[in-house]
Amino acid sequence: MADRLPLEILSQIAEYIHEEVEEAEEEADPVLHKAARASLEKAAAVSGKWKAAFDPFLYKTFDLQCTNTYPWGLHKSNLSVFKARTSGPLGVPRRNVIRNVSYYIKIAYKAPKRPTDHKIGSIQKANEYAYRSAVAGLFEVLRTWDNSCRLTLGLHLAYGSRPKQPSPTESNNSQNYFESIGTTIAIPDVHCINTLYLESNEHVEDGRELYSVSTKTLLEVAHHCTTLKELYVSPRTASFPDWEPRDHNEEQRHDIAIGLCDLPSSLQTLRFMEENIAAVGFPLVLSRNDNLFTANLRSMSVHLRHLELSRARLPPDFLVPLDESHKPIQDSLHWPRLELVQIHQAPTFTHAGELELEEDNILSESTSPDPKDKALYNRAFISTAYAVRQMPRLATFMYTTIDHYIFQGLPDHYSIFKFKNDRATRTVTAQWISITGYKPGKRVANAWGFRLSDMTVRYDGPKATSRIELSAWPPTKTWY
Known part of the structure; x- marks a missing residue:
């Protein structure tokens, strides 16, 4: 029946x-x-x-696990089960129904009480080797799949405490493991991954990121996904205490910048989120590697359809660099495919702005941003105006606050600036929201091609909402 x-x-x-x-x-x-x-x-x-x-x-979703224990070189995973179920007369047809694979890679180690450059280097080297081994094992299985199979792959990296005592057999394997670390593990190319998530555990148990797998290695995985369409990457970078080696952070910044250059040309969506609380708002000082990251991000974004950045260390004019008189330095920049741009965290008017005012409970309609902050955000909006002109397919461009700060009367994640080109209604609007009373000035209005007298400003307590409907887009008048 x-x-x-x-x-x-x-x-x-x-x-x-x-x-x-x-x-x-x-x-x-x-x-x-x-x-x-x-x-x-x-x-x-x-x-x-x-x-x-x-x-x-x-078989729509597969959850895979892999555990590597430092310093004994123990490796446990269930990749053999995945390989068996996706191979042979029954397994190969099954590949077409698999849509999501989540691979949880856990690296277990114990941080030394007194870290030195040598100890940090040896642990990180072992962690890098363990991560590459785990990914290479999975990609060896996936490399036989053709690109008619389209997967979403999540590589979730976590760290944990290693066991207190190894067994005699495990102890004997330790020397062989360290000898093998010097060898290079080749990660094969795969042609079946459509979307890739590269994530690290948000909370490292020992409270430090010095031993984490480098962003260079994380992005290298994406380089081997030859038909990749969407990439979501959350690298771990941090500001370390004075006793910790500061060149570690700069190496990470350099790795991120270089890694952007080798991403597959098929990439259409990039979501980049740094785990760096110090990167709130626009940093006043950028290192050489920060500027390299900005330049490379600008270059590779010309191929994208969607770009989303969160807590990234960027200058306010990262899309179109401006000179001291707020005029574009380059006029050849063009983004023919971009449809959506979202920047989370900036401009937020934090530190000397909204966060501080909220904590002191002194918000009022007369409140305004610090002049230095206001100059930064004016620069950001002027640069954005020139950039948006060179994005013919753009539908939405947004700056939003990050969710770590909850302001009075506002949700924990709200738009502080939004440009919208609604082709269905043929309306183009730009809107600014600020709880410190920020409003676009003449320079910003000139860049966007409107008169300040045409802009409507509405107050709701300390919150100011400035809105303009742009009658002609892009503007017919050149302001620089």
Whole structure:
């Protein structure tokens, strides 16, 4: 009787059970997750017809784990199960139903009480080797897949404490492990990855990022995804205490800048989020490597459709550099494909601006940003105006606050500037929101091609909302 059910009904049942699997994952309920997965597996084993209905949901998502323990070189993973289920007469057709693979790579080590350059270097080298080994193992499986199979791959890197005592067998393996670290692990090219997430654990247990896998290695993984369309990367960079080696951070900045140059030309979406609280707002001082990152980001973004940056260390005029008189230094920049740009964290009017005022509870309609801050944000909006003119397909450009700061009467993540080109209604608008009363001045208005008298300003307590509908876009008048 069960085999007489139409395939459409069986697929709806499978979808319902799969929703329970997803809910269990969201709620981090291992018992419910295991039970729901078991239901899918049992249903797929009823008959060939049931297998055809339940397999797409049973194998839609794969969760893989890998654990590497320093300093003994222990390596445990379930890649063999994944390889077995995606190979052979039954496994190869199954590849077409797999949509998401999450690979959780855990590196276990113990930080020394008194870190030195030598100890830091040896631990980081071992961590790099462990990460590359794990990724290379997965890519060896995926390299036989053709590009008709399209995957979303999440590489989730976490760190943890190593076991207190190794077994005698584990201890004997330690020397062989360190000898192998000197060898180069080749990561093969793969052609089936459409979207790639490169993420590190947000909280390193020992409280330091000195031992983390470098951004150079993270981005190298993306270089081997030859048909990559979307990349989400969250590198770990930080400002270290005085006793820690400061050149470590500069090396990371340099690696990020260089890594941007070798990303696949097929890339359409880049989401870059730094775990660096020190990068709130526009930094007043940029290092040589910060400027290199800015230049390389500007160059590679000409191929993108979507660009999203969060907490990135950028000058206010990072898209179109301006001279001292706020005129573009380059007039040949062009972004023919960009449709969406989102910058999270800046300009936020923090430090000497909104955050400080909110804490002191002295907000009022007469409040205004510090003159130095205001000059930075004017520069940002002028540069943005010239950049947006060179983005013919742009629909939305936004600056938003980061979610670490919650201002009075506003959500924890709100737009402080938004340009919108609505082709359906043929309206082009620019809007600024500030709880310190910031309003665009004459220079900003000139760059955007409107008169200040045409702009509407609405106050809601200390919050000022400035809005202009741009009648002609791009502006017919050249202001520089």
